[in-house]
Amino acid sequence: MFYTLYDFMVYTKSLTYILMGVTLVLFVCFYRFLTARDERSGRPDNWKELKF
Amino acid sequence: MAAEQKESVFKYFVRQITSLPRTPGNIATLVIFAFGALITIMRFTLGIDSVSNLDDNNPWGIWIGFDLMCGVALAAGGYTCSSACYLLGFKRYHSAVRPAITTAFLGYLFVVIALLYDVGQPWRLPYPLTVSFGTTSILFEVGLCVGIYLSVLFIEWSPVAMEWLMSIRQSEGENAVHPKVYKALVWLRPYLRRIRKIVLWMTIPLTVMGVILSTMHQSSLGSLFLIAPSKLHPLWYSAFLPVFFFVSSMAAGLSMVIFEGTLAHKALHHKMDETHLAESEGVVLGLGRACSVILAGYFMMKIMDIGMDHDWHWLFTGYGAWFCLELFGFVALPCMLYAMGARERNTCYMRWAAALTVGGIIMNRFNVSMVAFNWQLPAADRYFPSFLEVMLSVFIVTCIVTAYRFIAAKMPMLYELKEFKSHH
Numbered sequence: 001m002f003y004t005l006y007d008f009m010v011y012t013k014s015l016t017y018i019l020m021g022v023t024l025v026l027f028v029c030f031y032r033f034l035t036a037r038d039e040r041s042g043r044p045d046n047w048k049e050l051k052f
Numbered sequence: 053m054a055a056e057q058k059e060s061v062f063k064y065f066v067r068q069i070t071s072l073p074r075t076p077g078n079i080a081t082l083v084i085f086a087f088g089a090l091i092t093i094m095r096f097t098l099g100i101d102s103v104s105n106l107d108d109n110n111p112w113g114i115w116i117g118f119d120l121m122c123g124v125a126l127a128a129g130g131y132t133c134s135s136a137c138y139l140l141g142f143k144r145y146h147s148a149v150r151p152a153i154t155t156a157f158l159g160y161l162f163v164v165i166a167l168l169y170d171v172g173q174p175w176r177l178p179y180p181l182t183v184s185f186g187t188t189s190i191l192f193e194v195g196l197c198v199g200i201y202l203s204v205l206f207i208e209w210s211p212v213a214m215e216w217l218m219s220i221r222q223s224e225g226e227n228a229v230h231p232k233v234y235k236a237l238v239w240l241r242p243y244l245r246r247i248r249k250i251v252l253w254m255t256i257p258l259t260v261m262g263v264i265l266s267t268m269h270q271s272s273l274g275s276l277f278l279i280a281p282s283k284l285h286p287l288w289y290s291a292f293l294p295v296f297f298f299v300s301s302m303a304a305g306l307s308m309v310i311f312e313g314t315l316a317h318k319a320l321h322h323k324m325d326e327t328h329l330a331e332s333e334g335v336v337l338g339l340g341r342a343c344s345v346i347l348a349g350y351f352m353m354k355i356m357d358i359g360m361d362h363d364w365h366w367l368f369t370g371y372g373a374w375f376c377l378e379l380f381g382f383v384a385l386p387c388m389l390y391a392m393g394a395r396e397r398n399t400c401y402m403r404w405a406a407a408l409t410v411g412g413i414i415m416n417r418f419n420v421s422m423v424a425f426n427w428q429l430p431a432a433d434r435y436f437p438s439f440l441e442v443m444l445s446v447f448i449v450t451c452i453v454t455a456y457r458f459i460a461a462k463m464p465m466l467y468e469l470k471e472f473k474s475h476h
Contacts (some may be wrong), residue, residue, distance in 0.1 A: 008362065016359045023352045030348050034341065034391050 064230040088447030103440040110435035117421035119166035122414045123159050128305025130156025131266040138259045147331040150465050152309045157205040158452045166448050190275045197269030214244045216463040271298040285424035287366050287375040290357045299350045306343040307409035314403045325467035340402035344390030351383045382412025
């Protein structure tokens with residue numbers, strides 16, 4: 001229960017800061033998941049040379 | 053030939069239309085067009101009440117929620133693709149630009165046409181820009197941007213039509229162009245050549261304008277709902293609605309290019325030249341990868357927004373389940389499918405993800421404008437579209453598909469004409 005707007009803001013803002021921190025870590029993980037195989041294979045960024 | 057020369061230009065065009073093959077698709081299109089004509093007459097003679105379930109509680113229905121909101125979001129492929137190709141320098145997406153611009157142009161054109169049905173009095177369409185400036189209204193900004201952007205898209209798209217008109221040659225038999233029409237085309241040719249050169253020279257400024265205008269009105273469509281915090285369900289209402297609408301429009305645009313490309317690949321494979329066929333896989337993989345990053349960002353922003361507004365308890369209600377389906381089924385799932393497709397270089401994942409994202413954007417716009425809007429009203433006062441409203445939306449979509457098919461069949465959209473190849 002929040003008695004003042006200040007209470008509400010302190011609660012939601014602190015939660016959002018934690019969420020933002022988690023988001024940043026998750027985003028790095030997601031980006032590594034997305035690009036890991038490119039880096040490993042060292043494939044050029046040229047679609048014409050790719051075999052599908 | 054002598055008989056054709058006696059034929060009037062009007063009769064020539066009628067003959068061209070009536071000589072179309074009577075396939076099931078063409079017959080269905082004809083039936084929908086007949087329905088559309090009937091609804092148009094009813095709407096503009098008997099009033100909006102005769103064809104819709106709109107009332108004072110629900111002044112915006114499916115024509116705004118689907119035709120306008122979804123139409124504008126799904127037409128975002130135009131600015132995303134052209135800016136990727138011309139501003140960011142990803143030339144490998146060049147083959148996707150023309151289909152994307154065509155889809156965007158048709159999307160916006162029919163958004164404006166659909167809006168005429170909702171607003172009524174079409175002759176008053178230019179009033180906000182000429183007679184009564186509503187500079188304090190978000191709708192004014194939306195109208196201004198959509199009007200200018202439609203003009204920009206028409207100019208960007210016009211080389212396709214000009215190249216087609218310049219490439220028409222006289223032939224014998226039933227396919228012969230009417231002599232008067234052909235004479236006019238020959239007369240027009242040097243002017244078209246000059247105009248086309250100017251338009252191609254303006255490509256970069258037009259692309260920049262497209263990005264600026266899209267950024268403004270895509271977000272403004274979300275801003276329209278900022279005025280109604282008590283009417284929109286807390287899970288969908290947010291101070292960041294403009295940001296959500298803009299970010300989701302980028303994902304919608306890119307997904308629509310993939311989705312539409314997949315359909316074009318199946319139905320119009322024979323119309324594509326070698327460049328289009330060779331680049332299509334790369335376009336899907338590249339755009340899909342970008343889309344996965346955008347969807348990941350969008351998903352995280354939505355989660356943070358729930359935290360900001362302290363809406364967690366709403367997730368355990370019926371609306372919460374619907375919200376979770378939208379967020380996890382149509383944002384997180386396609387995001388992961390795109391990412392897996394990019395990792396595995398699997399275009400099948402990408403195409404499914406594109407279909408899910410397009411469905412998700414339609415769902416989101418429906419939710420914001422209809423499902424979660426006026427959520428506190430009793431069921432009897434809630435809005436549900438009438439049969440004729442739905443049929444009009446079907447008519448608008450059929451018009452877009454028919455126009456797209458005509459352009460793809462006749463104009464150099466999925467291929468490049470030899471005489472203009474070096475100028476693109």
